[in-house]
Amino acid sequence: MQTLSKNQQIIFDLINKSPEPLKAYTILYNVQKKGIKAPLQVYRALDKLVEIGKIHKIESRNAFIACHNSSCQVAKATAFSICEICEKVTEISSDSLSKYLANFKDKDGMKYIKYNLEFFGLCKKCKVK
Amino acid sequence: MQTLSKNQQIIFDLINKSPEPLKAYTILYNVQKKGIKAPLQVYRALDKLVEIGKIHKIESRNAFIACHNSSCQVAKATAFSICEICEKVTEISSDSLSKYLANFKDKDGMKYIKYNLEFFGLCKKCKVK
DNA sequence: ATTAAAATTGTTATAATATAACATTATGTA
DNA sequence: TACATAATGTTATATTATAACAATTTTAAT
Numbered sequence: 001m002q003t004l005s006k007n008q009q010i011i012f013d014l015i016n017k018s019p020e021p022l023k024a025y026t027i028l029y030n031v032q033k034k035g036i037k038a039p040l041q042v043y044r045a046l047d048k049l050v051e052i053g054k055i056h057k058i059e060s061r062n063a064f065i066a067c068h069n070s071s072c073q074v075a076k077a078t079a080f081s082i083c084e085i086c087e088k089v090t091e092i093s094s095d096s097l098s099k100y101l102a103n104f105k106d107k108d109g110m111k112y113i114k115y116n117l118e119f120f121g122l123c124k125k126c127k128v129k
Numbered sequence: 130m131q132t133l134s135k136n137q138q139i140i141f142d143l144i145n146k147s148p149e150p151l152k153a154y155t156i157l158y159n160v161q162k163k164g165i166k167a168p169l170q171v172y173r174a175l176d177k178l179v180e181i182g183k184i185h186k187i188e189s190r191n192a193f194i195a196c197h198n199s200s201c202q203v204a205k206a207t208a209f210s211i212c213e214i215c216e217k218v219t220e221i222s223s224d225s226l227s228k229y230l231a232n233f234k235d236k237d238g239m240k241y242i243k244y245n246l247e248f249f250g251l252c253k254k255c256k257v258k
Numbered sequence: 259a260t261t262a263a264a265a266t267t268g269t270t271a272t273a274a275t276a277t278a279a280c281a282t283t284a285t286g287t288a
Numbered sequence: 289t290a291c292a293t294a295a296t297g298t299t300a301t302a303t304t305a306t307a308a309c310a311a312t313t314t315t316a317a318t
Binding site: 059060081083084090092094097100101104106108109110111112113114115116117118119120121122123124127 | 188189210212213219221223226229230233235237238239240241242243244245246247248249250251252253256
């Protein structure tokens, strides 16, 4: 368990308490009162937090959420469900899914060291409407 | 089988003959001699081509490749392998993978209508080096 | 053929996302 | 201590993408 630097901690705290994925410039806006003034300060912290697996980037949304999967020390196998109406994002933690994907081998003999899976659909709430 | 408009056809042809994913502004640069002058003209064609499944967006790379999966009329279930050294991208077409993912259900009862999966690793060539 | 709706195009401006380059300070560790 | 590594601060700029508006072309129903 790694200790975070000042900026990393500030930005992680913000993302961690957010119910929804946050975008880099939304983060910037929200941490300016804490002395983080420039985009690069945000992006550097985000890069590091992604690298150590404390947060994940939702690629299709250019947004970041905290990892809620205790086994996720490094961001090497991620899966998310994304509601196309309310944009709610949930990290999927399914043993069978992660086993299946970790063992997946394609024809080319390529060795995978990482994957990212994004499911899109309607969440329970939005499906009813 | 849908007929493409002029701009769509120009841009699809370029992507389709490219061995690697192309970025929007690379595309723009390469079609300026054909009269497409503005980013928006490129993005509009890309949006449409993605919508009808002729091309796919590689989200982690902000780049586009032609679909080489004949069954892919609509971009609703996509999987790619990406080499982290040479950036070669290949569309994966595996019946067992697509079946597994199409049938995957998470705990929340969310109904998925689409997914995108990106595997990262080293391709055969880069693994040897 | 007529015509109304839908799709596509053209254009300018600007928004949103992300990195380069350089100087400085803090932290970890031999 | 002192050296390497990581983190910070700052300005400028590169890259990716969309807003807003006007015009034209295509499609499909009458």
